[in-house]
Amino acid sequence: MxxxxxxxxxxxxxxxxxxxxxxxxxxxxxxxxxxxxxxxxxxxxxxxxxxxxxxxxxxxxxxxxxxxxxxTGTVDFFPPQSGYPVLVAFGVALLALGLVYGLWVFLIGVGVTGGSVFGMVFQFAQREL
Structure with a gap:
């Protein structure tokens, strides 16, 4: 590198x-x-x-x-499946809709996006190395 x-x-x-x-x-x-x-x-x-x-x-x-x-050997850890990317996309869509329809939709989008990004980042934090 x-x-x-x-x-x-x-x-x-x-x-x-x-x-x-x-x-x-x-x-x-x-x-x-x-x-x-x-x-x-x-x-x-x-x-x-x-x-x-x-x-x-x-x-x-x-x-x-x-x-x-x-x-050769183990390259890295790749997660098998996760539902969090869909939730992040939904949260970002709510953020975009909140710009059009009002602050309350935007704030819901902030909560959904923040929670789903946090979940996606720490989903496999306790895995065995």
């Missing part, structure tokens, strides 16, 4: 420098905000890759002389 972290750090630096020049030359808030958000997204991806590299170490794909069999 180290090459990916460096790649996205370079992308984030590019957006940061571009944003600074854009703010200085254009003085237009919409483009500056878009470049700032682009910098933030690239920085988050770079941070994620760097943390994974520190936590898991070098992968076989990162070495030039690696063999295919070095990557």
């Amino acid at each position: 180290k090459p990916e972290a460096l790649l996205f750090a370079g992308v984030a630096a590019f957006f940061l420098i571009t944003d600074a020049f854009y703010i200085w030359l254009a003085r237009e808030p919409a483009g500056a905000a878009a470049l700032a958000v682009s910098f933030g997204m690239a920085a988050v991806i770079s941070f994620f890759c760097a943390v994974n590299y520190r936590r898991k170490g070098e992968r076989p794909e990162d070495r030039g002389g690696a063999k295919v069999h070095e990557r």
